[in-house]
Amino acid sequence: MTRTGASRPHPAAPPEVTPMRPFRRLWSALSLSSLGTWLSVPALSATAALLARDEDLAGRAQAVGGTLVLMVLPLVLFAPLAGPATARLDRRLALAVADVLRFAVVLSVPLVDALPWTLAAAFLVSCLTLLWIPVAGAAVPALVPEGLRGAARRSAARAVYGAAPVAAVLFAVLALIAEGAFDTAGRADLALYATAVVFLGGGAVVASLGELSGPTPEGFSIPAPLAAAFRAPRSADGTPAARGLGLAVAAATLAGAAVAAVAEVHARELGGGDAGYGSVLAALAIGVASGLFLGPRVLRPFSRRRLLGLAVVAAALALLVVALVQNLVVVVFVTAFLGVAAGAAWATGTAALAGPDEDAGEDGASGPLAYPRSVALVTTLAAFIVAPLLAGAFGSHRFSVGGGSYDLGGAGLALLVAAVLVLLSGLVAYRRLDDRRGVPLLPDLAAAVRGEVYTPPAPAEAATAAVPVRHERGVFVAFEGGEGAGKTTQARLASIWLRDHGYDVVSTHEPGATKTGMRLRALLLDRETTGLSDRAETLLYAADRADHVANVIRPAMERGAIVVSDRYIDSSLAYQGFGRRQEVEDIARVNAWATGGLIPDLTVLLELPPEAGLGRLTSPADRIEAEPNEFHERVIAGFRALAEAYPDRYLVLDASRPQAELSRAIQDRIRELLPDPVPAATEDITSTFPAITD
Numbered sequence: 001m002t003r004t005g006a007s008r009p010h011p012a013a014p015p016e017v018t019p020m021r022p023f024r025r026l027w028s029a030l031s032l033s034s035l036g037t038w039l040s041v042p043a044l045s046a047t048a049a050l051l052a053r054d055e056d057l058a059g060r061a062q063a064v065g066g067t068l069v070l071m072v073l074p075l076v077l078f079a080p081l082a083g084p085a086t087a088r089l090d091r092r093l094a095l096a097v098a099d100v101l102r103f104a105v106v107l108s109v110p111l112v113d114a115l116p117w118t119l120a121a122a123f124l125v126s127c128l129t130l131l132w133i134p135v136a137g138a139a140v141p142a143l144v145p146e147g148l149r150g151a152a153r154r155s156a157a158r159a160v161y162g163a164a165p166v167a168a169v170l171f172a173v174l175a176l177i178a179e180g181a182f183d184t185a186g187r188a189d190l191a192l193y194a195t196a197v198v199f200l201g202g203g204a205v206v207a208s209l210g211e212l213s214g215p216t217p218e219g220f221s222i223p224a225p226l227a228a229a230f231r232a233p234r235s236a237d238g239t240p241a242a243r244g245l246g247l248a249v250a251a252a253t254l255a256g257a258a259v260a261a262v263a264e265v266h267a268r269e270l271g272g273g274d275a276g277y278g279s280v281l282a283a284l285a286i287g288v289a290s291g292l293f294l295g296p297r298v299l300r301p302f303s304r305r306r307l308l309g310l311a312v313v314a315a316a317l318a319l320l321v322v323a324l325v326q327n328l329v330v331v332v333f334v335t336a337f338l339g340v341a342a343g344a345a346w347a348t349g350t351a352a353l354a355g356p357d358e359d360a361g362e363d364g365a366s367g368p369l370a371y372p373r374s375v376a377l378v379t380t381l382a383a384f385i386v387a388p389l390l391a392g393a394f395g396s397h398r399f400s401v402g403g404g405s406y407d408l409g410g411a412g413l414a415l416l417v418a419a420v421l422v423l424l425s426g427l428v429a430y431r432r433l434d435d436r437r438g439v440p441l442l443p444d445l446a447a448a449v450r451g452e453v454y455t456p457p458a459p460a461e462a463a464t465a466a467v468p469v470r471h472e473r474g475v476f477v478a479f480e481g482g483e484g485a486g487k488t489t490q491a492r493l494a495s496i497w498l499r500d501h502g503y504d505v506v507s508t509h510e511p512g513a514t515k516t517g518m519r520l521r522a523l524l525l526d527r528e529t530t531g532l533s534d535r536a537e538t539l540l541y542a543a544d545r546a547d548h549v550a551n552v553i554r555p556a557m558e559r560g561a562i563v564v565s566d567r568y569i570d571s572s573l574a575y576q577g578f579g580r581r582q583e584v585e586d587i588a589r590v591n592a593w594a595t596g597g598l599i600p601d602l603t604v605l606l607e608l609p610p611e612a613g614l615g616r617l618t619s620p621a622d623r624i625e626a627e628p629n630e631f632h633e634r635v636i637a638g639f640r641a642l643a644e645a646y647p648d649r650y651l652v653l654d655a656s657r658p659q660a661e662l663s664r665a666i667q668d669r670i671r672e673l674l675p676d677p678v679p680a681a682t683e684d685i686t687s688t689f690p691a692i693t694d
Helices: 021-051 057-077 079-086 091-112 115-143 146-181 189-207 245-269 273-294 304-324 328-354 370-394 410-433 441-449 459-464 487-500 515-525 534-558 569-579 584-595 610-616 629-645 659-671 680-686
Strands: 397-401 404-408 475-481 505-509 562-566 602-607 650-654
Touching: 021 057, 021 091, 021 115, 021 146, 021 189, 021 245, 021 273, 057 079, 057 115, 057 245, 057 370, 057 410, 079 115, 091 115, 091 189, 115 146, 146 189, 146 273, 245 273, 245 304, 245 328, 245 370, 245 410, 273 328, 304 328, 304 410, 328 370, 370 410, 404 410, 475 487, 475 534, 475 569, 487 505, 487 562, 487 602, 487 659, 505 534, 515 534, 534 562, 534 569, 534 584, 569 584, 569 629, 602 629, 602 659, 610 629, 629 650, 650 659
Parallel strands: 475 562, 475 602, 505 562, 602 650
Antiparallel strands: 397 404
C-alpha cells in the first residue's frame, strides 16, 4: 500500500532492554508511581465534589475545578525549578521519598475530611510529582548501556503515559464498588485509599532497587511552559510551527481538557455519579491512547497537515455531541471518539515538528516538542480554570423544543462554548496548515481511504496549455522511476538498440547534462549541501532542465535525432512535488516555462519498492538517496499517480522483472514511435522506399 506523508511511528523497545532485571524493576516502579499519579486526579476531584455536595452547581463545579487547577498549576509555574532542585539528590532515595510522601498526603485526605485540606493535598501531590519527573527521567539511562538508552526512555514513557487509561478504568470500578458498599459520605474514600496503596507500592519497589547514580542526561532540563508556549520553533520542513500547528495543538487539548474539567459535574447531571465520572475519563484516556497509536498509521497517503486540521475539527464535532446529548452512555462513547481525534491531532502535530528522522519520544522535557507540550499544558490550565466557572455561571436551563422541553445543564453549556471555540480554531488551523491547496478535500480523502494519492487531472498538460508547444521532428523518450529501479541501465540499452538500427540517438540525463548542469548537480546531490529549502531545490532542478532543453534536447530533436533521457520533468513532479509535499501544479507551471512546453513522446516508468531499489545501490547515497524511506514511498506514489493521469504517454513496468524482458517491452513500445531512419531527401532522390527490417 502506498504511504504518503506518514509520520514514522515510534520504534518498539529492542528486546535487550526489558529483560534487564534492574530496568524491569525500575519500569515496574515507574508504572506504579504513574498509576498513583493519574489515579489521584479523579480521586481528589471526586472527593472535593463530595465535600461540596451541599453547595449549588457553581460551588461543586468550582470545588472540582479548583482541585484540577491546583494539580496543574505547579507544573506550569515551577517546572524550571524542578531540575536544579533534584540534580544532586540520591535518585533512589528521592523517588522513594516522593512516593512515600504522596502516600501520606493522599491517605490524610479521608482522615481530615475537609475541602481546604483536599485542595492543599492536590497542590502538594502535584509538587511532589514535579520533583519526581526529572529524577525518574535521569534514573532510566543509568540502568542500561548507552546504545539502549533511547529504547529505555521510550519504554519508560509508555509506562508513564500508559498508566492513564488504566487509572481511569480503575477509578470507575472503584467508584462503582463504593456506591454499593458505602454510604454517601464515604464513597470517595475507597479511591483515595487505593491511590495511597499504589504510591506506597511504588515506593517499596524503588527502595528495592540498587544504585541509580549516573550522569544527568543532556538537555533534560524542564523549560518554563509559559515562556515555551509562546516561542514556537520551526517545523521539520522549515516552516514556522506557529503557522497553525500551535493553534491546532491548543484546540485539540482544549477539547479534551474541557471534558475533564466538567466531567464530574456533567456525569452527575446525567445521573451517573462517580462511576459515570470515571467512565467518561476512561473513555477519554482510552480514546487519546488509541489516537496516538492510530495517528501515524491511519490514511497514510493523506497529507499529515491536512489530517491534523481535520482531526481538530472532528474533535470539535464530537464535543458538540457530548455537550448536547443527555444520555450518559452516548456521552461516554462519543467522548472516546473525541479522545481518538485529539490523540491523532497530537501525534500528527508533534510529528510535524520532530520530523521523520527524529524520535518524538526522546527529547526529554526539552527539544522541539517542548513547544507543543507547553502549549498543551497552558491550555489545560486555562480550561480547568474557565470551564468550571462557566458551568457554574450558566446553571441549568430548560428550553422548549417542538412542543416538548429540553434540559441543558451548566456543564453542557460550558462544553458547548468550548466546542465552538475548538471548531473555529480547527477551521483556521486547517486553512493555515493545508499543504495541498487547490486539491479538493473530498477526492483527496477518498483516494487516501483507497490507499492512493489523489492527483488533480492533467496538471502537467494543463500547465503547459498556455505555452506554445513546438512540434519537433525527432522523438523524445524519458525514463523515470525511484532510486535503483534501473533507469540508467534501460536508457543505455535502448540507446544502443536504436543506434544498431541506424538512428541518430542522443543519450542524456538529469541533472548535469551540461557544464552548468554539472555544477548544479554537484550542489543538488552533495550530502554536504545543507539548509537548502524545498523551493530553492525545485528551482535549481528547473534551471538545470531549462539549460538541458536549450542546449541538448531541443537542438537534437530539431535535426531529427531520437533523445533518450534518464529523468525529466516528471521527476520534479514526483520528488519535489509529492516527495517534498509541494504544490504539483506550481512545479508543473515552472517547468513548463523552463522547457518551453516540451513533453516526452514516451515516458517509461520502472516501478520498484524503495527498499529494494535502495538496496541495489553500491555507491554511497547522495543527498536525495539518503532521504528517509517515507520520502521515497511518496515519490513512488507520485510517479504512479502521474502514470494514471496520462496513460497514453506512460509505459509502466515492474522493474523486478528480468532485464531482457524489460528491454523487449520497452523496444516494442518505442518501435511504435520511430520515424523512417533514412532521411526524406534520400527518398526524394531515389523515388523508392527502402526496406527496413529489424
